Amino acid sequence: MSSKVEPVAEFEGNGPAPVLVVCEHASNRFPEAFGTLGLTAEQQDSHIAWDPGAFALSRDLADRLGAPFIHATVSRLVYDLNRPPEAPDAIPEVSEVHNIPGNQGLSAADRQARIDQVHGPWHAALAAAIGTVLPLAMVTIHSFTPVYRETPRETEVGILHDTDSRLADAVLANAAKAGLEWHRNRPYGPEDGVTHTLRTVAEPRGILPVMVEVRNDLLQSTGDVARIGAALHAALVPALADLEIPVERAAEGTGA
Numbered sequence: 259m260s261s262k263v264e265p266v267a268e269f270e271g272n273g274p275a276p277v278l279v280v281c282e283h284a285s286n287r288f289p290e291a292f293g294t295l296g297l298t299a300e301q302q303d304s305h306i307a308w309d310p311g312a313f314a315l316s317r318d319l320a321d322r323l324g325a326p327f328i329h330a331t332v333s334r335l336v337y338d339l340n341r342p343p344e345a346p347d348a349i350p351e352v353s354e355v356h357n358i359p360g361n362q363g364l365s366a367a368d369r370q371a372r373i374d375q376v377h378g379p380w381h382a383a384l385a386a387a388i389g390t391v392l393p394l395a396m397v398t399i400h401s402f403t404p405v406y407r408e409t410p411r412e413t414e415v416g417i418l419h420d421t422d423s424r425l426a427d428a429v430l431a432n433a434a435k436a437g438l439e440w441h442r443n444r445p446y447g448p449e450d451g452v453t454h455t456l457r458t459v460a461e462p463r464g465i466l467p468v469m470v471e472v473r474n475d476l477l478q479s480t481g482d483v484a485r486i487g488a489a490l491h492a493a494l495v496p497a498l499a500d501l502e503i504p505v506e507r508a509a510e511g512t513g514a
Contacts, residue, residue, distance in 0.1 A: 265331050265379075266330060266331055266332050266375075266376050266379045266380045266383070267328055267329065267330055267331060267379070267380050267383035267384070268328070268329055268331055269326070269327070269328045269383060269386075269387050269390075270320070270326060270327045270328070271326045271387070271390060271391065272326065273320065273323070273324040273325045273326050273327075274324055275323045275324045275325040275326075276391075276392070276393055276394040276395065276503060276504060277323055277325040277326075277393055277394070277395045277396070277397060277498070277503075278325065278326055278327075278328065278387060278388065278391050278393040278395075278396045278397070278465075279316050279319055279320040279323070279325050279326070279327040279328075279397050279398075279399065280316075280327075280328055280329070280384070280396060280397070280398040280399070280455065281309075281312050281313055281316040281327075281328075281329040281330065281398070281399050281400075282329075282330050282334070282338075282339040282340045282380075282398065282400070282455060283308050283309035283312055283330065283334045283338075283339075283340070283400055283401075284308065284309070284312055284313035284316065284329035284330050284331070285308055285313070285329070285330055285331045285332060285333060286302055286303060286307040286308035286333050287331055287332055287333055288302065288307075288332075288333050288335075288336060289332060289336065291375070292336050292360060293360060294360070295335055295336070295358055295359060295360030295361060296358070296359030296360045297335070297356075297358065297359075297360075301356055302333070305401075305402075305403045305474060306335065306353040306354055306356050307333045307334065307335050308333055308334060309334075309399075309400050309401040309402070309474070310401055310474045310477065311401045311472070311474050311476075311477025311478070311482075311483060312399050312400055312401045312472075312477075313329055314477065314480075314483045315399055315401070315472060315477055315483050315486055315487055315490075316329060316399040318483050318484060318486075318487035319397070319399065319487050319490050319491060319494075322487055322488070322491040323491065323494070323495075326387065326390075326391045326393075328383065328384060328387045330380060332376055332380075335350065335353065335358055335361065336349075336372065336376055337349055337372045337373070337375075337376035337377050338350070339376070339377065339380050339455075340398075340400075340452060340454050340455050341451060341454055342454055342458070343369075343373045343377055345451055345454075347451070348373075348377070349361050349364065349369060349372055354406065354407060355407070381459070384455075384459060385459075388459075388463065388465070393465055394465065394466060394503045394504075395425060395465060395466040395467070395468070395498060395501075395503055396455075396456070396459070396460040396465045396466070396467050396468075397468055397469075397470060397494065398455055398456065398467075398468075398469045398470065399470050399472075400452075400469065400470065400471045400472070401471065401472050401473070401474040401477055402416070402445055402446075402471050402472070402473055402474060403473075403474060404473050404474065404475045406445070411445050411473060412439060413439060413440075413441045413444045413445050413471075413473065414438045414439040414440070414472070414473050414476060415433075415438050415439070415440045415441075415470065415471070415472050415473075415486075415489070415490075416440075416441055416442075416443070416444045416445055416446065416469075416470070416471035416472075417429050417430050417433070417440060417441070417442055417443075417468060417469075417470060417471075418442075418443050418446065418447060418448075418452065418453060418456075418468070418469035418470070418471060419442075419443065419448075419453070419456065419467065419468060419469065420448045420453040420456045420457040420461065420467070421448075421457070421461065422456075422460075422461050422466065422467055424466055424501060425466040425467060425468040425497060425498075425501065426442065426468045428496075428497035428498070428500045428501055429468055429493050429494055429497040430442060430493075431497070431500070432492075432493045432494075432496045432497050432500070433493045435492060435493070436488075436489040436490070436492040436493045437489060438486075438489055440493075444471075445471065446471065452469070453469060455467075455469075456468075456469055466501060466503070470490060472486055
């Protein structure tokens with residue numbers, strides 16, 4: 259196995275808004291060092307390997323805000339960048355009902371190699387982006403499947419937070435004008451371990467954090483992405499203003 263996996267992140271630093279848009283599950287790329295983990299082409303393209311539509315939505319929102327944007331370039335099945343190294347699902351042996359053969363029976367050394375090759379470089383890139391941007395707020399973008407383990411999900415947009423709920427509170431307070439079905443900490447919440455980036459990266463640095471989960475059937479086309487991007491922008495800009503973040507720069511985004 260190769261000792262290097264490049265790249266694990268891409269940073270687009272253009273845009274003056276004091277907000278960093280982050281997408282940890284943007285890619286379903288499987289680096290050559292890991293092969294396909296024993297997955298079929300259909301599995302590699304499915305929601306178990308990435309968050310479909312999340313990259314496009316992140317790019318759309320960053321454009322609207324005039325904000326810098328960092329995204330991962332490795333499948334979350336290689337390493338889930340929104341999980342700490344000690345979490346079993348950081349390198350999942352099973353995702354939903356799908357076995358991940360290449361993740362099963364890994365030795366401690368194999369797991370550490372994944373951490374060193376993917377988790378470490380990603381967090382170094384994220385820290386470097388924060389050092390460049392000096393953001394006042396961080397928005398992480400995810401998508402979720404409309405049916406999970408045969409259970410339909412009614413939530414259209416989830417607004418998630420960990421201990422610091424200020425930005426989430428403000429977004430939800432402004433969400434009604436944007437339409438859609440918005441819910442707090444659904445379909446996931448802190449108890450599911452999904453707020454790792456918010457809790458360990460944003461909060462310790464005093465950056466106002468919020469995580470956005472969008473049901474992926476709402477992100478099927480370019481028009482869909484633009485509609486959801488406009489709704490997020492409509493809720494986020496006044497939310498930032500409510501928290502006295504200088505969003506006059508953000509409001510200059512041209513949108514998509």
